């Protein structure tokens with residue numbers, strides 16, 4: 001029993017030291033550290049704003065999908081920024097302001113075909129790849145966007 005207790009306290013010390021090192025270098029080792037960074041943490045608020053800004057500038061001038069967007073550009077950018085904050089693991093800013101996201105239902109009034117989802121993804125890919133961030137983070141985000149965009153197809 002005593003032996004067991006000693007082992008636990010050593011393990012805790014190691015965990016604490018490794019986590020402190022990982023925290024300082026912004027590199028969490030998920031094996032030791034339970035404080036894994038979210039996609040939102042790794043991206044950062046400034047990059048998220050930049051990405052959303054560039055994305056909608058592309059969308060609003062896109063020959064295939066610009067016709068779908070009728071709201072004020074600044075408003076849709078703000079809604080998307082709030083939504084993506086929570087989508088990528090940050091605070092639930094969108095829900096606090098607009099309630100449950102129900103994204104598929106909110107897209108129902110807009111006829112979205114597969115070609116529209118592809119065009120949307122092309123704009124998002126261009127916006128994501130314009131950022132000065134790790135390639136693995138770009139891949140991580142596109143892996144979330146692809147199925148989500150295809151899920152919005154409703155016509």
Ligand code: HEM
Nearest residue numbers: 068069070071079080083106110112116117120148149152
């Ligand atoms: C599949 C292609 C997509 C198309 C063609 C599309 C199109 C649209 C349109 C037309 C609107 C309304 C704009 C307006 O009010 O003028 C909208 C709103 C929105 N979309 Fe999409 N969308 C797509 C995919 C997505 C995806 C994948 C996400 C999230 C990852 C997303 C997030 C949002 C958000 C947050 C709003 C604002 C909802 C609100 O009014 O509160 N959309 N989208």
